[in-house]
Amino acid sequence: MNSRVRQRFRDATLDDVAARCGVSYQTVSRVANGSPLVAKETRARILEAIAELNYRPNLAARRLATRRSNVIGMMGTRVTYSGPAKVMIAIEESAKRRGYNLMFAAIERLTDSELGKAIGALREHQVAGLVLAARLKGKIDLIRRLCRGVPFVTLGAGVAPDVPSVVVDEKHGVRAATRHLLDLGHHRIACIAGPPGWPASKDRRHACAQTIRSAGFEPGPCVVGDWSAESGYKAAVQLLESASGRFTAIMAGNDHMALGALRALHANGIPVPGRVSVVGYDNLPESGFFEPPLTTVHHDFAWEGESCVEMLFRAIDRESVEAPFRQVQRPQLVIRSSTAAPGS
Amino acid sequence: MNSRVRQRFRDATLDDVAARCGVSYQTVSRVANGSPLVAKETRARILEAIAELNYRPNLAARRLATRRSNVIGMMGTRVTYSGPAKVMIAIEESAKRRGYNLMFAAIERLTDSELGKAIGALREHQVAGLVLAARLKGKIDLIRRLCRGVPFVTLGAGVAPDVPSVVVDEKHGVRAATRHLLDLGHHRIACIAGPPGWPASKDRRHACAQTIRSAGFEPGPCVVGDWSAESGYKAAVQLLESASGRFTAIMAGNDHMALGALRALHANGIPVPGRVSVVGYDNLPESGFFEPPLTTVHHDFAWEGESCVEMLFRAIDRESVEAPFRQVQRPQLVIRSSTAAPGS
DNA sequence: GCAAAAAATGTGAGCGCTCACACTAGTTTG
DNA sequence: CAAACTAGTGTGAGCGCTCACATTTTTTGC
Numbered sequence: 001m002n003s004r005v006r007q008r009f010r011d012a013t014l015d016d017v018a019a020r021c022g023v024s025y026q027t028v029s030r031v032a033n034g035s036p037l038v039a040k041e042t043r044a045r046i047l048e049a050i051a052e053l054n055y056r057p058n059l060a061a062r063r064l065a066t067r068r069s070n071v072i073g074m075m076g077t078r079v080t081y082s083g084p085a086k087v088m089i090a091i092e093e094s095a096k097r098r099g100y101n102l103m104f105a106a107i108e109r110l111t112d113s114e115l116g117k118a119i120g121a122l123r124e125h126q127v128a129g130l131v132l133a134a135r136l137k138g139k140i141d142l143i144r145r146l147c148r149g150v151p152f153v154t155l156g157a158g159v160a161p162d163v164p165s166v167v168v169d170e171k172h173g174v175r176a177a178t179r180h181l182l183d184l185g186h187h188r189i190a191c192i193a194g195p196p197g198w199p200a201s202k203d204r205r206h207a208c209a210q211t212i213r214s215a216g217f218e219p220g221p222c223v224v225g226d227w228s229a230e231s232g233y234k235a236a237v238q239l240l241e242s243a244s245g246r247f248t249a250i251m252a253g254n255d256h257m258a259l260g261a262l263r264a265l266h267a268n269g270i271p272v273p274g275r276v277s278v279v280g281y282d283n284l285p286e287s288g289f290f291e292p293p294l295t296t297v298h299h300d301f302a303w304e305g306e307s308c309v310e311m312l313f314r315a316i317d318r319e320s321v322e323a324p325f326r327q328v329q330r331p332q333l334v335i336r337s338s339t340a341a342p343g344s
Numbered sequence: 345m346n347s348r349v350r351q352r353f354r355d356a357t358l359d360d361v362a363a364r365c366g367v368s369y370q371t372v373s374r375v376a377n378g379s380p381l382v383a384k385e386t387r388a389r390i391l392e393a394i395a396e397l398n399y400r401p402n403l404a405a406r407r408l409a410t411r412r413s414n415v416i417g418m419m420g421t422r423v424t425y426s427g428p429a430k431v432m433i434a435i436e437e438s439a440k441r442r443g444y445n446l447m448f449a450a451i452e453r454l455t456d457s458e459l460g461k462a463i464g465a466l467r468e469h470q471v472a473g474l475v476l477a478a479r480l481k482g483k484i485d486l487i488r489r490l491c492r493g494v495p496f497v498t499l500g501a502g503v504a505p506d507v508p509s510v511v512v513d514e515k516h517g518v519r520a521a522t523r524h525l526l527d528l529g530h531h532r533i534a535c536i537a538g539p540p541g542w543p544a545s546k547d548r549r550h551a552c553a554q555t556i557r558s559a560g561f562e563p564g565p566c567v568v569g570d571w572s573a574e575s576g577y578k579a580a581v582q583l584l585e586s587a588s589g590r591f592t593a594i595m596a597g598n599d600h601m602a603l604g605a606l607r608a609l610h611a612n613g614i615p616v617p618g619r620v621s622v623v624g625y626d627n628l629p630e631s632g633f634f635e636p637p638l639t640t641v642h643h644d645f646a647w648e649g650e651s652c653v654e655m656l657f658r659a660i661d662r663e664s665v666e667a668p669f670r671q672v673q674r675p676q677l678v679i680r681s682s683t684a685a686p687g688s
Numbered sequence: 689g690c691a692a693a694a695a696a697t698g699t700g701a702g703c704g705c706t707c708a709c710a711c712t713a714g715t716t717t718g
Numbered sequence: 719c720a721a722a723c724t725a726g727t728g729t730g731a732g733c734g735c736t737c738a739c740a741t742t743t744t745t746t747g748c
Binding site for chain 1: 404633
Binding site for chain 2: 704
């Protein structure tokens with residue numbers, strides 16, 4: 001009588017299958033790995049035994065022997081927002097299509113030590129590749145050191161010219177949105193920016209300011225939020241108090257903040273787009289149902305995830321990396337009802 | 345000269361560290377595992393060498409030897425919605441706190457074969473435990489078979505009395521919301537339900553109908569959506585066309601659909617809550633900024649994730665499972681401005 | 689029909705770790 | 719002061735697999 005309480009169900013191994021078929025474990029291994037060097041009939045017999053014994057290869061053993069794994073790692077800042085979550089799903093899906101699984105490690109703050117811990121944990125699992133979804137600017141040397149020997153792709157911000165990265169040309173999107181506002185006749189455009197520390201915040205804000213300037217106007221007042229609807233609300237209130245009348249449009253750093261702003265304007269009896277136009281960024285599935293439906297920039301998160309995986313596998317498959325180092329997407333403007341000519 | 349293109353950087357092993365310190369690999373292993381049976385001075389020397397060589401234990405080898413891993417698996421239906429994503433983040437976080445990592449596997453449809461594949465993939469990685477976030481009703485025997493030998497916790501629906509599960513008492517939340525509507529004087533309450541196939545859809549819908557009946561009224565018309573804002577919009581339009589005037593309030597299956605409904609009412613010139621009250625479910629961070637701010641039921645996703653992990657570890661740690669099989673949360677109603685007495 | 693080539697199979701070693709022990713030294717104990 | 723510990727350390731085997739070969743069997747060419 002075994003004394004262990006929960007008698008761990010022992011899984012079948014190569015040897016079990018081999019014994020049952022009267023062949024060597026190696027032959028079974030060949031079948032398991034799809035090698036063509038097995039007689040047709042033998043293969044059939046073995047496949048049958050595999051099914052009967054419910055044999056599944058022990059990945060730990062395989063990994064130990066090959067020093068490779070079929071896991072890719074993703075490190076990211078807390079992704080409670082819907083966007084990053086979508087990216088993750090897309091990554092998981094396209095990795096699975098290639099026979100890989102995804103292991104996720106979140107970091108709470110962007111410190112060197114958290115970065116080291118997260119990447120370290122992933123590396124301990126011998127991930128075949130890494131998707132890094134965080135602001136890595138200025139940390140590229142650290143990253144190179146941490147990832148030594150493991151191919152990686154960065155997501156969301158060009159880190160260095162020779163680092164494979166998937167980037168969305170946010171400036172392009174914001175420029176389109178700003179021009180849309182300018183074309184409508186707005187030239188006093190306020191801005192609700194994302195929190196400092198996010199490359200997306202800076203990029204979006206700068207692109208907006210630049211576009212306004214190149215049209216010959218001065219950028220309007222700017223308040224920062226933290227991506228949340230609540231912060232957008234507060235920012236808009238602040239804008240209203242400090243700069244009322246000095247703007248006819250608001251560029252929000254994302255749709256959630258735009259929603260908050262919409263609410264603040266409404267609560268203060270300011271018609272949108274009658275007196276103030278609002279544009280967001282991301283094009284959430286629900287943005288078309290805001291009040292009024294939001295003009296925004298469409299950000300394709302699924303594309304991001306897929307591109308990452310594709311790029312990563314280029315690096316994993318060919319042992320050397322010579323493929324293009326950067327894949328860029330230009331997001332498109334989606335015009336709905338939150339924008340109109342000023343004073344219309 | 346080695347011919348491999350990318351010379352895989354060989355990581356330091358126990359032996360490397362041991363050689364450098366003049367001790368046996370076993371002693372190093374003891375240090376790595378925090379065994380107290382090592383002389384203080386030896387430990388210091390070894391720790392130093394570990395740091396210098398940047399030694400990290402090879403988890404594949406450890407897993408192979410121990411037949412255990414420090415990975416927990418999560419299987420879920422595609423979690424593009426913000427809720428499930430939050431659950432995942434919470435799981436990842438509390439697992440990490442216990443020294444475990446998370447591997448995620450999504451299923452696209454709830455077929456036996458997809459279920460088998462996803463759980464199989466996770467099992468191949470020798471996960472120490474499994475969080476199952478999907479509708480498992482009726483599939484409990486299959487699940488038991490698939491998970492044989494691996495502790496698991498189901499999330500979101502009580503599957504069977506003896507299956508560990510974390511459930512949110514959605515009926516409780518919906519009852520509170522419905523009573524709130526009844527208290528305000530509504531008794532013709534329409535409903536926008538979630539898609540069939542989700543236990544949450546049925547539970548919410550039934551609880552609503554039941555509460556209305558027990559107050560002596562008949563449940564109003566009901567249309568189903570798919571959780572999206574768009575479907576909520578369409579559902580509300582349909583309600584307006586087919587049953588206009590036959591309801592003074594709408595219970596939406598979630599906040600996104602409530603948002604769509606809000607938009608549809610607005611677009612048709614129906615004041616909320618003036619002529620129709622609306623209540624949602626989930627309490628998204630942005631729901632307070634809808635137009636008008638939404639009365640809804642708060643669903644604590646982070647709690648769900650944490651409870652799962654806690655429960656799972658109870659099963660993993662004690663080898664036998666005798667702990668409570670179910671952990672329940674009663675969500676609270678959050679009253680905002682989308683509800684008021686009818687005709688107010 | 690027989691050597692040579694090709695196909696099919698088997699063998700040994702080793703991946704890096706942990707387990708169950710065996711061993712050595714110093715410490716207690718009666 | 720021998721017996722019985724204890725702390726600290728080392729040894730052998732084995733987890734389940736893959737690699738690089740060695741070996742056997744079958745096919746092929748002339």
